[in-house]
Amino acid sequence: MKVKDPVCGMKIEKEEAAEKIEYMGKEYYFCSQECAEKFKDNPEQYAHQKNSHGHGCCH
Ligand SMILES: [Zn+2]
Structure with a gap:
């Protein structure tokens, strides 16, 4: 199942997630x-973010 990385916006497989x-909840x-570290630094910013385009931090 694919999930979205809220920091960079990349779609990843759950099993392949680094964190x-x-x-x-x-x-x-x-x-x-x-990306996980960025989220931890500022979870509210990323958790509430919707259709934004990522900056392509990786891959
Ligand atoms: Zn990412």
Whole structure:
């Protein structure tokens, strides 16, 4: 199942996620530790973000 990395906007497979973070009762998956760290720094910004385009941090 594909999920979206809320930081960079990349779609990833759950099983391939580098990191999973639970925030406000929702699970977020990340393509890399880097994205996960950014999310941890500012979870509100990313958790509330919707149709934004990522900056392509990776891959
Ligand atoms: Zn990412």
